[in-house]
Amino acid sequence: MVTRLSVFLILALFVLVRSPAAAVLDPVDFVALQSIRKSLSDLPGSDFFSQWDFTGDPCSFPGVFCAGDQVVALALGDPRAGTPGLTGRLDPAIGRLSALSELSLVPGRVIGQIPDSISLCSSLRFLALSGNFLSGPIPPSFASLRHLRTIDFSFNILSDEIPPSISSLPALSNLVLCHNHLSGKIPSFPSSSPLLRLDVKHNNLSGELPALPLSIRYLAVSSNGLSGRIDGVIPQLTDLAYLDLSMNIFTGPIPATIFNLPLSSLRLQRNKFAGAVAPPTDVKIPEVDLSYNRLSGAVSPLLAAVGRLYLNNNRFTGELPARFAERLEAAGMEVLYLQHNFLSGMQMSPAAEIPMTTSLCLQYNCMVPPVDAPCPLKAGRQKTRPVNQCPEWRV
Numbered sequence: 001m002v003t004r005l006s007v008f009l010i011l012a013l014f015v016l017v018r019s020p021a022a023a024v025l026d027p028v029d030f031v032a033l034q035s036i037r038k039s040l041s042d043l044p045g046s047d048f049f050s051q052w053d054f055t056g057d058p059c060s061f062p063g064v065f066c067a068g069d070q071v072v073a074l075a076l077g078d079p080r081a082g083t084p085g086l087t088g089r090l091d092p093a094i095g096r097l098s099a100l101s102e103l104s105l106v107p108g109r110v111i112g113q114i115p116d117s118i119s120l121c122s123s124l125r126f127l128a129l130s131g132n133f134l135s136g137p138i139p140p141s142f143a144s145l146r147h148l149r150t151i152d153f154s155f156n157i158l159s160d161e162i163p164p165s166i167s168s169l170p171a172l173s174n175l176v177l178c179h180n181h182l183s184g185k186i187p188s189f190p191s192s193s194p195l196l197r198l199d200v201k202h203n204n205l206s207g208e209l210p211a212l213p214l215s216i217r218y219l220a221v222s223s224n225g226l227s228g229r230i231d232g233v234i235p236q237l238t239d240l241a242y243l244d245l246s247m248n249i250f251t252g253p254i255p256a257t258i259f260n261l262p263l264s265s266l267r268l269q270r271n272k273f274a275g276a277v278a279p280p281t282d283v284k285i286p287e288v289d290l291s292y293n294r295l296s297g298a299v300s301p302l303l304a305a306v307g308r309l310y311l312n313n314n315r316f317t318g319e320l321p322a323r324f325a326e327r328l329e330a331a332g333m334e335v336l337y338l339q340h341n342f343l344s345g346m347q348m349s350p351a352a353e354i355p356m357t358t359s360l361c362l363q364y365n366c367m368v369p370p371v372d373a374p375c376p377l378k379a380g381r382q383k384t385r386p387v388n389q390c391p392e393w394r395v
Helices: 004-016 027-039 092-096 116-120 140-144 164-168 256-260 301-305 322-329
Strands: 040-042 064-067 070-076 086-089 102-105 109-113 126-128 133-136 150-152 174-176 197-199 204-207 218-220 225-228 242-244 249-252 265-267 272-275 287-289 294-297 308-310 315-320 335-337 342-346 359-361
Touching: 027 040, 027 070, 027 092, 092 116, 116 140, 140 164, 301 322
Parallel strands: 070 102, 086 109, 102 126, 109 133, 126 150, 150 174, 174 197, 197 218, 204 225, 218 242, 225 249, 242 265, 249 272, 265 287, 272 294, 287 308, 294 315, 308 335, 315 342, 335 359
Antiparallel strands: 040 086, 064 070
């Protein structure tokens, strides 16, 4: 085992033959960088490590940032878009960089587990290792990183559960774990958490939505196996700007107050939400997707203010309010998908012209569509439902 003293003695000899102008890096940090370099290499087309020449000053290496004689930030790989990235493994020696506050890894083909030793970097504030092939669990020891603000492990193949202790990090504002193989439950967050962004979409998570802090503004949990009702959690998150609960198995009604949130996008499609949709006021959310659920009753005229509205593949009935026709003809809606419901009519003249910028689909309802508008291919070819599925058509 290499001791700090032996490292110092080795490097003392090395410093004697270095250029007089070269800075002297802490010996432990110097050896740690050497170990990190040996465990990683450039993918074809990348030359990130071409300037990592240890006969010079390591603080001048690409991606290495120093303060005094210690490494404070390490950005591994060329950050320019489209660069091939790195391959190899993350060496546990990263944990010896005791002053490290930022660690990032560009997308590439780095494999293996996330070193548990990173938890020894007690000053770490930013940790981003996305877009590689990192596997295994998220080290629970990361709960000791009390200054950590951002964790981004997205687009890897991490497995096991999200360590519950991670949610108690007092400074954590961004937790991005999407596109992995994580399972188990989303941990609850204390009300005092400063969390702004939680992105765990495309995993194998299950259970109900946990308690979340009121600070949160971005919540994406789509493509998991989450279940239960949302009316005990979501309406309280009054600062939400983006909400994606799609492709889960959530049940119960959609809370009316959800439509009053300051959202840029509301994505609830492909769940098992049921009942009426009854917003209390005009919905000003630019995009609302409620498709592929079990929603029923009349379509509220208050939804006509939405720019892109997807209500298809539900159980809506009755006549579509005239306000929708007015908005469509005035180019006030970009998308209105109502196919595969049980709607009985729409107050629109057959001579009405739908703007070229608008996508409208009304087919497979209990009516003959008043205008001929092209629908997406997956809507099928049938214009109307069979008579036996539409009671008002029966003689």
